[in-house]
Amino acid sequence: MNAGETLLEVEELCTSFFTDEGEAKAVDGVSFTVRPGETLALVGESGSGKSVTALSIMRLFPSPPGRIVGGRLRLHWNGVVHDLVAASEPRMRRLRGSAISMIFQEPMTSLNPLLTVGEQVAEVLRAHTDLGRRAIARRTVEMLDRVGIAAPERRAHDYPHHLSGGMRQRVMIAVALVCAPALLIADEPTTALDVTIQGQVLELMRGLRAEFGMGLLFITHNLGVVAEIADRVAVMYAGRLVETADVLALFDHPRHPYTAALLRSLPRLCRGEAAPAGALEAIPGQIPSPFERPPGCPFAPRCGFARPRCTETVPPLEVTPGGQAVRCIRRREIVP
Amino acid sequence: MIEVDRLCVSFAGRGGWLRGRPLRVVHDVSLTLARTEVLGLVGESGSGKTTIGRAILRLLPPAGGRISVDGKDITTLSRAELRPMRRQVQMIFQDPYSSLDPRLTVQQTISEAFAIHRIGRRHDWPERVAALLERVGLPPEAMRRYPHEFSGGQRQRIGIARALAVEPAYIVADEPVSALDVSVQAQVLNLLGDLRKRDRLGLLFIAHDLAVVQHVSDRVVVLYMGRIMETAPSRALYAAPRHPYTEALIDAAPVPDPRQRKVHRSLHGEIPRPDAPPSGCVFRTRCPYAIDACARIVPALEEVTPGHWKACIRDDVP
Amino acid sequence: MARRSSLGRRLLRQRMAVVGMAVLALMLVGAAFAPLIAPYDPEAMDIIHRLSPPAAAHWFGTDDFGRDEFSRVLFGARLSMITGTLVVVFATVAGTVLGLLSSTLRWLDDLLMRFSDALMAFPDILLAIALMAALGPSLLDVVLALGTVYTPRVARLVRGAALVLQRTQFVEAAAALGAGELRIVCAHLLPNTFAVLIVQATFTFAAAVLTEAALSFLGAGIPPPTPSWGNMIAEGQQYLDRADWLIMAPGLAILLTVLALQLVGDGLRDALDPRLRGLT
Numbered sequence: 004m005n006a007g008e009t010l011l012e013v014e015e016l017c018t019s020f021f022t023d024e025g026e027a028k029a030v031d032g033v034s035f036t037v038r039p040g041e042t043l044a045l046v047g048e049s050g051s052g053k054s055v056t057a058l059s060i061m062r063l064f065p066s067p068p069g070r071i072v073g074g075r076l077r078l079h080w081n082g083v084v085h086d087l088v089a090a091s092e093p094r095m096r097r098l099r100g101s102a103i104s105m106i107f108q109e110p111m112t113s114l115n116p117l118l119t120v121g122e123q124v125a126e127v128l129r130a131h132t133d134l135g136r137r138a139i140a141r142r143t144v145e146m147l148d149r150v151g152i153a154a155p156e157r158r159a160h161d162y163p164h165h166l167s168g169g170m171r172q173r174v175m176i177a178v179a180l181v182c183a184p185a186l187l188i189a190d191e192p193t194t195a196l197d198v199t200i201q202g203q204v205l206e207l208m209r210g211l212r213a214e215f216g217m218g219l220l221f222i223t224h225n226l227g228v229v230a231e232i233a234d235r236v237a238v239m240y241a242g243r244l245v246e247t248a249d250v251l252a253l254f255d256h257p258r259h260p261y262t263a264a265l266l267r268s269l270p271r272l273c274r275g276e277a278a279p280a281g282a283l284e285a286i287p288g289q290i291p292s293p294f295e296r297p298p299g300c301p302f303a304p305r306c307g308f309a310r311p312r313c314t315e316t317v318p319p320l321e322v323t324p325g326g327q328a329v330r331c332i333r334r335r336e337i338v339p
Numbered sequence: 340m341i342e343v344d345r346l347c348v349s350f351a352g353r354g355g356w357l358r359g360r361p362l363r364v365v366h367d368v369s370l371t372l373a374r375t376e377v378l379g380l381v382g383e384s385g386s387g388k389t390t391i392g393r394a395i396l397r398l399l400p401p402a403g404g405r406i407s408v409d410g411k412d413i414t415t416l417s418r419a420e421l422r423p424m425r426r427q428v429q430m431i432f433q434d435p436y437s438s439l440d441p442r443l444t445v446q447q448t449i450s451e452a453f454a455i456h457r458i459g460r461r462h463d464w465p466e467r468v469a470a471l472l473e474r475v476g477l478p479p480e481a482m483r484r485y486p487h488e489f490s491g492g493q494r495q496r497i498g499i500a501r502a503l504a505v506e507p508a509y510i511v512a513d514e515p516v517s518a519l520d521v522s523v524q525a526q527v528l529n530l531l532g533d534l535r536k537r538d539r540l541g542l543l544f545i546a547h548d549l550a551v552v553q554h555v556s557d558r559v560v561v562l563y564m565g566r567i568m569e570t571a572p573s574r575a576l577y578a579a580p581r582h583p584y585t586e587a588l589i590d591a592a593p594v595p596d597p598r599q600r601k602v603h604r605s606l607h608g609e610i611p612r613p614d615a616p617p618s619g620c621v622f623r624t625r626c627p628y629a630i631d632a633c634a635r636i637v638p639a640l641e642e643v644t645p646g647h648w649k650a651c652i653r654d655d656v657p
Numbered sequence: 658m659a660r661r662s663s664l665g666r667r668l669l670r671q672r673m674a675v676v677g678m679a680v681l682a683l684m685l686v687g688a689a690f691a692p693l694i695a696p697y698d699p700e701a702m703d704i705i706h707r708l709s710p711p712a713a714a715h716w717f718g719t720d721d722f723g724r725d726e727f728s729r730v731l732f733g734a735r736l737s738m739i740t741g742t743l744v745v746v747f748a749t750v751a752g753t754v755l756g757l758l759s760s761t762l763r764w765l766d767d768l769l770m771r772f773s774d775a776l777m778a779f780p781d782i783l784l785a786i787a788l789m790a791a792l793g794p795s796l797l798d799v800v801l802a803l804g805t806v807y808t809p810r811v812a813r814l815v816r817g818a819a820l821v822l823q824r825t826q827f828v829e830a831a832a833a834l835g836a837g838e839l840r841i842v843c844a845h846l847l848p849n850t851f852a853v854l855i856v857q858a859t860f861t862f863a864a865a866v867l868t869e870a871a872l873s874f875l876g877a878g879i880p881p882p883t884p885s886w887g888n889m890i891a892e893g894q895q896y897l898d899r900a901d902w903l904i905m906a907p908g909l910a911i912l913l914t915v916l917a918l919q920l921v922g923d924g925l926r927d928a929l930d931p932r933l934r935g936l937t
Contacts, residue, residue, distance in 0.1 A: 048520035049491070167609045168384075197383035198547065199625075202591040202605040224521060227550075227593030231600055250597045268525040270554035272592055274577055282532060283554065285525035289490040396833050418837070425835035438826035442848040448827075451844070455835045501830065 009079055010186055010218040011037040011060070016074035018052075018059045020293075021067065027293040029055040031242035033074075034320060034328070037186065042212060042219040044233035044250070046226065050290045051239040053222045057188045060087060060220075061105050062095045078102060080185050101131040104179035108191040110171035114163040120147070120174045121159025124181050131182045146177045151207055169200035173207065180211060187212075188220045193228060205231055226269060230254060235326070238262050241291050241301035244320060247328040256338075258329045261302045263339035300331070308337050340409065341372040341395065341428065341509055341541065347403035348387070348394050348565075362614055363402065365390050365565045374508055377535060377542040379556030379573065381549060381588070385610050387565035388545045392511040395543070396430050397421055409508070426456055429502035433514040435494035439486040445472070445497055446482035452504035471500040475530060492523035499530065509541040516551060528555060549592045553577055558646075561585050564613065564621045567640060571647040581649040583626045586657035620651070628656040674924020680917035684910075688734040695728035700882045708900045718902040720892065726906050729884035733907060736885050737866045737914065740799060744865035745858045747804030752811025753854065757842055759812065760819035770816070773809030781806050781864065782871050789877045799878055803868055807861050814857055818850045852929040859922035863915045870911050886911050 018030040030052040037043045047053040058064040059071055076087035080102045087095070099105075107113040115123060124143045128134060134142065147155035150173040163171055172192060179187055189208065193201040209232060212219050221232055229236055229250070236253045238246040238261065246259035257263040267284045288305040291297055297304055299314035306313070310333065318332045348365040365387040372378050380388045393399045395406055397413060405414050413424050432438035439448055449471060450464045459467055469479035475496040486494055495515060502510055512531065516524040528551065535542050546552050552559060553573055560570040561584065569582035580586045587606045608625040611617055617624045623633040630653070638650040687694065696716075703723030711718040717726035755773075759766040776784065788802035822828055822845065831841050872878030873887025881888050886907035893903030 048522055169609060197610065198549075198593075199383060199587060199591045199606040200609070201593070203607070205593075206605050225593065226521070226595040230595050230597040231593045233597075254595065254597055265522055266595065268522060269595055270525075270528070270548075270550040272550040272553060272577070272589065272594060274589065282529045283525035285529055286522040287526075289492055289523060290520060393829075398829060398832060422835045425833065430830065430833045432826040432830060434826055438830055440827040440831075440845055440849070443844075451831065451836065451840075452834050455840070498830070501834070505834070 008039055009036050010039045011079075011220070012075065012077040013056070013060070014075040014077075016056065016059060016076060017072045018055050018064065018069060019072050020064075020069045025294050028242050028296060029069075029293055030059060031296070032317070032320070033237075033239065033242075033244045035237045035244065035247055036326075037218040037220055039185065039218050040212075040216050042221055042232055042234045044229040044236045045220060045222045045239065046224065046229055046236055047239035048224050048290060050241060050293055052242040052293075053239050054190055056239070057105065057190050057220065057222055060188060061099060061103060062087060062090070062092075063099075063105070078186070097131075100127045100179075100184070101182045102184055103186045103188065104182075104184040105188040105190065106172075106175045106179045106192050108194050110168060110175050110195075111163065113175055114171055114178075116163055119160050119162055120166070123174070124159075124178050127178055127181050142181065146181045147174070149211070150174070150177045150180075151203075152177075167200075168196055169204060172196060172200075172204055176204075176207065176211070180215060180217075183215055184217060186218045186220065188222070190222045191224070192221075194223065194225065201228075208232065226266065238265075241296055242293065243301055243317075243330060244328070245302065245330045247322075247326070249327070252327065258327070258334055258339065259302075259331050260306045260308050260337070260339040264305075264307070308333055308339065340374070341543075342407045343368060343370045343391070343395060343404070344406075345369055345404040346391065346394060346401055346406065348390050348399055349402040361402070363565065364613055365394065367404070368562075368565070368567055369404075370560055370567075370570070372509060372541045372543055374541045375535065375539045376558070377544055377556045379552040379559040380543060380545045380562065381547065381552050381559055382562035383547060383588075383610060385564055385613055386562035388547075388562050389513055390565075391562075392430070392513045392543060392545050395511055396428060397424075398430075422456070426505045427507055428509045428511065429505060429507040431495075431498055431502050431510060431512040431515045434518050435491045435498065436518070438498050439494055441486055444483055444485055448486075448497065449482070449501050449504050452501060456505055458505070467504070468500075471503055472497075474503065474534075475500045476526075490523075491519050492526060495519060495527050496530065499527075499534070503534070503538070506538075507540070509543070511543045511545070513545045514547070515544075517546065517548065524551070531555065549577075549588060561588065564611065564616060566621060567648075567650060568622065569647075569649045570640075575644070575647055580657060581643050581647065582651050583628050583657050584622050587625075587627075628653060671924035671927060673920045674928075677917040677920030677924065680913055681921060684734050684914055684917070685738060687731050688738040691728075691731040691735045695725075695731045697725035697728045699724060699728045699732045699884050701725075708896065708903075710900070711902055717906040718900065720889070720903050721896060721900075726889075726902065729889060730886070730906050730910055733884045733886040733889060734910065734914075736796070736879065736883070737869065737911075740796065740803070740869045741862040741865045743800040744803045744807060744869075745862050747800060748807040748811050748861055749854060749858055751804065751808045753815050753847075753850075755808065755812040756815025756817075757819055757846065759816045760823065760846075761838060761842070766816070769812065773812055776806070776809045781868055785868055785872055786875065786877045789872060794878070794880045796879065799869055799872065802872075803865050806868070807864060811854070811857055811861070814853055815850055818853050819846050822846050822849050856922055856926040856929065859918050859925060863918035863922070866918070867911065867915050870907075 014034050016030055016033045020027040020029055033056055035043060045053045055064060060076055071088050078085040078087055085098065121143050124146055125139050128139045128142055143159055144155045147159060152158050152170060152173055193204050196204060223229060233250045236248060236250050237244055240261050246262050257266055264286045268286055270283060286305055291301060299316055300318050303309040303313040313332060318330045320328050320330045322328045345367045346365055347363060347367060349361040349363045351361055368391055380391065382388045390399065394401050401414055405412060407413060408424055408427055413421060446465065446468050449468045453459055453464050468482050472479055472481055477493065477496055516527050519527060534540055544552060544555050556573045558572050559576045561568045563584050568584045576585065580589060606625050611624060619634040619636050620638050623629040632652060636652055638652045640648045640650045642648050701724060706719050707721055707723040709715060709719045715725050717730060719725060755769055759769045784806050785802050788805060789798060792798035792802060828841055828845050831845055869878055870887035873885040874891045878887055879885040889907040890904050896903055
């Protein structure tokens with residue numbers, strides 16, 4: 004894999020949901036790239052639009068009422084550039100599972116309760132390859148083994164409800180990776196898991212990422228998980244991308260006030276003798292609703308560095324040659 | 340002081356007519372909570388932490404042991420007899436989206452507490468509600484609105500206001516910030532800290548996030564499969580855990596610092612099913628320090644240093 | 658947070674439901690003002706003009722006794738609306754009480770649910786006929802019979818909704834505050850089941866109208882000469898070859914009423930269902 008290549012290009016993506024209550028601008032200006040073999044963490048809280056971004060890339064959002072209203076999505080796969088916004092539904096179906104795969108937060112509702120675990124893995128193979136029955140069975144067991152499921156030949160005949168949360172998540176990873184996609188999108192895959200199981204699954208994903216060499220778009224709200232798994236980080240707030248940076252740079256020198264405020268408001272686990280000090284540095288206010296976004300910079304109402312001009316126009320995303328990006332008109336004046 | 344002595348809680352087994360054997364989910368848990376103190380209850384799924392919280396509020400019947408509040412034994416009291424105790428112990432719930440009745444205004448929700456306990460006169464209630472809302476950082480106009488008009492963080496504040504309506508001495512907070520956005524968690528944690536100081540509340544803080552628990556708690560109880568593994572003052576627990584499970588939990592917690600990326604000594608294996616607990620020490624199937632004796636002996640809680648207890652037969656670990 | 662459009666506005670956006678409501682309104686007005694609107698006494702006979710086709714003098718024609726079809730249809734509407742309303746009230750009240758009791762008293766639950774399973778195992782019309790045989794041929798008996806037939810469905814629905822609601826955190830919170838069973842049922846369970854009850858009520862209404870017509874058609878419901886759409890069709894059967902309007906008029910009336918109710922019920926269900934939680 005050529006490190007300089009791009010796998011996925013997202014450029015000024017805008018996805019809205021047109022409901023009885025008006026237009027919800029779930030994604031309103033997101034740009035980032037994912038390179039082969041790299042892990043990009045997409046970080047944001049509720050209303051940030053991170054999940055809708057992932058669903059937009061896969062074209063899996065309900066449409067109506069959802070629609071991509073702007074921007075470009077380009078996937079570089081097998082020497083061809085696929086336009087994911089304009090692609091036909093049959094083309095998207097061919098891409099899903101073979102070029103891009105997705106895993107979700109709740110394994111119980113993402114796995115079909117009526118099919119055995121083995122059947123669900125085999126289904127992907129049947130859709131995208133023309134292997135015979137025995138070859139498919141063999142590949143299924145191999146894949147289950149690779150994701151760390153003990154006694155995979157036996158387990159392949161189990162139904163999802165026989166398995167624990169962590170194991171179901173491993174099955175979902177197996178289903179997603181069995182056809183070796185170039186890009187894996189993981190939408191909060193460890194949020195619903197116990198912390199000791201979370202560690203196992205993250206370790207598994209890191210290993211598989213290295214082994215398969217795929218790009219990984221990891222969506223989460225947990226900055227600890229980001230620190231564990233990401234090479235680069237893209238931060239979203241209220242539908243917009245506000246900062247992109249290498250993981251070390253992001254945690255050491257966050258350049259957007261939101262990122263900085265978020266990092267400061269986290270309670271930190273202290274293993275030394277020093278106990279953490281009194282109150283946490285909370286961010287005042289709340290996240291705006293997707294129906295009523297404030298004019299200008301979406302974070303301005305809560306930002307300690309806001310000036311009147313921040314609410315006049317939406318700050319443009321400034322990209323440096325190194326691939327870092329910040330959406331803040333005061334980025335040169337302040338150290339947040 | 341709330342005193343819980345060897346509490347056991349069971350759930351009825353599955354099945355309709357042929358009810359299975361009851362499933363014990365909390366085993367001999369003892370703890371105390373004094374006013375102005377914050378006790379953190381930490382554990383993963385199946386640890387029983389939520390069940391303990393509900394049992395203390397007598398929302399679930401204890402199957403064994405004793406619970407007493409300020410000296411009064413409430414273990415076997417009937418619903419009517421329990422009513423006065425509900426003015427002393429209240430609860431904050433985890434899910435801000437389902438802990439408020441969507442059909443009632445904020446005022447109605449909070450006033451229900453006054454109605455049940457006959458607090459104040461009816462025409463005073465709006466004033467009381469306004470005062471409570473102010474205490475939790477919400478404007479008085481909020482009382483006329485419905486839950487769906489508020490964000491998760493605001494709804495959680497309303498839930499806190501409801502709990503405060505009866506002026507309790509103790510509050511059981513069941514994962515109060517787990518369902519909130521990160522940028523809002525700090526607000527609610529700070530609020531709880533304020534209230535604890537101002538109203539001299541005893542707070543039982545149930546959570547799975549170790550960083551949050553450390554920040555809030557004076558003492559911490561670590562639970563695994565319904566049993567206490569370790570209990571200690573917060574500082575000591577995190578600086579020098581004496582139980583392998585505590586160490587594993589602290590190790591597994593993702594830290595927002597990429598330089599501390601874990602070369603994972605991840606705990607292998609899964610949490611055993613509650614109906615098939617391992618013999619001896621229930622943690623032994625995943626414990627990196629397990630020895631043969633661990634399968635034979637159920638470790639009792641021993642005091643390692645004053646106030647620091649662990650349930651492990653080995654003294655040389657972690 | 659999100660602006661919520663009111664129930665009325667949402668309902669109006671469902672075009673089919675609006676059509677249904679319009680038709681229903683027409684029926685209700687016709688039924689309510691039947692004595693004033695009807696050009697003739699529905700039981701007044703005029704043998705000379707028997708079996709005359711629809712014309713200016715008799716908009717829907719006359720039947721084999723010379724009675725004006727239009728007036729009879731109007732009074733039949735009155736009967737259907739009254740029956741429907743009373744049956745809905747009966748079934749809703751009885752069903753709600755039984756459903757709530759079931760959800761709170763375990764021992765009663767098993768008993769009641771098995772009993773209602775047994776009742777629901779019978780086709781509605783058969784059960785209604787059996788009950789009518791035991792009762793008698795009057796409006797009140799029809800209401801009792803149909804009410805009994807439709808109560809189990811409501812009870813099931815309410816029981817299901819109540820069981821789900823009892824596990825919500827806001828009900829737990831009320832219990833933690835010290836609320837007694839009665840307060841929880843009245844202040845929390847009932848208001849949160851209104852939505853399902855209203856939707857079910859429209860469907861029950863439709864079923865009641867249809868089943869009453871069937872009963873009267875079979876002779877087990879309202880006996881002639883009181884005009885019921887059902888017995889009008891029964892009487893008109895024998896003249897199908899020469900006076901088909903005798904069946905068309907009441908038949909269409911039943912069709913339109915039931916269809917309208919179904920449309921309104923569907924619309925209500927769509928308007929009420931996912932919106933209760935707002936947008937997060």
